[in-house]
Amino acid sequence: MHTTVGIIGGGPAGLLLARLLHNAGIDTVTLESRDRAHVENRQRAGILEQGTVDVLRSAGVGDRMDREGLVHDGIELRFDGRSHRVDFPSLTGGRTVMVYAQTEVVKDLIALRSEDAGPLLFGARALAVEDADTDRPLIRYLHEGREQTLSCDYVVGCDGFHGVARQAIPTSIRTTYERTxxxxxxxxxxxxxxxxxxxxxxxxxxxxxxxxxxxxxxxxxxxxxxxxxxxxxxxxxxxxxxxxxxxxxxxxxxxxxxxxxxxxxxxxxMRSSVTEPMRYGRVFLAGDAAHIVPPTGAKGLNLAVSDVTVLARALVQAHGSDSAELLDAYSDTCLRRVWRAEQFSYEMTTTLHHDPAHSPFETRLQLSRLDRLAVSGHAAAELAENYTGLPIDY
Incomplete structure (x- = not known):
């Protein structure tokens, strides 16, 4: 088989990318190692940023989300016998978040993919990505007991930290920053x-x-x-x-x-991880293949959506005009937002959790930070802006 964009991973990142490219008239093949029932029942994140909600709506995936999702205007912080509500709309110019489980987003995307009759192969385990630095990279994969190959103009790895796409970037140029x-x-x-x-x-x-x-x-x-x-x-x-x-x-x-x-x-x-760069040759990483955040800041799914939104625009430009400008900028564009989300998630995590190695002094610093959020509009606005989501191309 040959396709314009070969996508490894049928989670929300891979499925949304396939949908965005389908809407632009670009053919894709998506390979997912697990069966459909498993994919549709994986319990994951449930908080969608304002930008994620907007992307899903514009992609035609928002009908059930708008019917069943729960719009939230803020969060409550409880600490030291106190409670404080952070009101998102008043601090961000009207932005909110939506509670709608990743499981449901995946179901909606799979249903649309089935209606479009787009190639989505379940039980297709990617074995390797080859010739990443050529104009015709290959994905070797196992499906229905047979090893097969998919040649592509571009390969996108949405297959997680342990996936084969990440391994296609040579160790000599690949750097991973981690914290457990x-x-x-x-x-x-x-x-x-x-x-x-x-x-x-x-x-x-x-x-x-x-x-x-x-x-x-x-x-x-x-x-x-x-x-x-x-x-x-x-x-x-x-x-x-x-x-x-x-x-x-x-x-x-x-x-x-x-x-x-x-x-x-x-x-x-809980861990934090960022792999740089997010592109090598004609292989691109998105979602957990490139970065992992602790769940405290509700950023994992939303970062995956921003990655594939940026990448879809770049692929559409390259397909329609032969310009590689946006593709060449993809890694840098995404990593700016990724590192901001990593910082926010780190701050939320280390401020709210009890570290067994903390001294009483460090605990008092946590409480001081939380008190600052409660009394300072500027500090609360910074939290609200990050929680509801920075612009996709931040």
């Missing part, structure tokens, strides 16, 4: 009404907690735990009791932790 955090998140999905109509981020001497939601009847809740924690060591009642203690909601009118059946439980390690 000394804690993880224990996350649950619960058949219970959300604590509050917006997200609650709680700093506590017992550790961080986050109260989020998926729908008006399904809650998504997180607790900071030690690295290496086994979810089996946290029975449901222990989780609910710890959430009660860390969120400290007693006495707050209209804010209540409702307990319900836990339908999913998992431990999520």
């Amino acid at each position: 955090y000394p804690y993880s998140w224990l996350g649950i999905l619960a058949e219970a009404a959300p604590v509050y109509d917006e997200l609650i981020y709680a700093h506590s001497p017992r550790g961080f907690a986050l109260a989020s939601m998926r729908t008006p009847t399904v809650s998504r809740l997180y607790l900071q735990v030690d690295n290496g924690t086994d979810p089996a060591d946290w029975p449901d009642e222990r989780i609910w009791d710890e959430l009660d203690a860390r969120l400290a909601l007693s006495g707050d009118a209209g804010v209540q932790l409702t307990r319900g059946a836990v339908s999913g439980k998992a431990v999520l390690p």
Whole structure:
């Protein structure tokens, strides 16, 4: 087979890129190693920036999102016995975020891809990317028991940190910057009404907690735990009791932790990673193949969307005019926004979590930072601007 753009990875980045290029009349083939049921049921992020919402709408993927998504105008910070709400619209000129799970975005994109009859191969495991620095790179992949090749004008790796696309960049020019955090998140999905109509981020001497939601009847809740924690060591009642203690909601009118059946439980390690450059020859990286952020700042999915939006524009320009100007700028354009998101995610993470190595002095610095957000409009505006999302081509 030959195609203009070969896409490795059928997650939100790969599927959205295929949709954007389809709308521009550019043919693609998408290879996804897992089966459709697995891809459509992976539990991932659920906060969409304003820019992500706008891109999905303009790509024709926003109908169900607009019907079922939950628009949020702010978040609540809880710390040191206090609570403070950060109001996004008043601080950003009207921007908001949308709660709509990545799982649902993926389902919507797959449904549209099926309607368009665009090539989307499930169970197609990419084995290698070859000839990356030529004008006809190849993807070797295994599908239905046979090894096959896909020749492309361009290859886009949306296949995560351990994927083959990242390995196509020679180690002599590839640099990866990483940080591993000394804690993880224990996350649950619960058949219970959300604590509050917006997200609650709680700093506590017992550790961080986050109260989020998926729908008006399904809650998504997180607790900071030690690295290496086994979810089996946290029975449901222990989780609910710890959430009660860390969120400290007693006495707050209209804010209540409702307990319900836990339908999913998992431990999520936390790390930051950036690979540079995001392009080698005719191979481009997008999403987790190029960068990973801790989930505290809700940036993972949104960075993937911004990557493929920038890349789609560049590929459309190259396809229509033979100009490589935007393609040549792709890595630098994306990395400016990536590093800003990494900084924001790092600040949110290190400010809100209890580091086991922290001294009382460092804990007081965390509380001072949170107090600054509560009393300074400028500090709150900086948080709101980053949380709702910087411009796609920042």
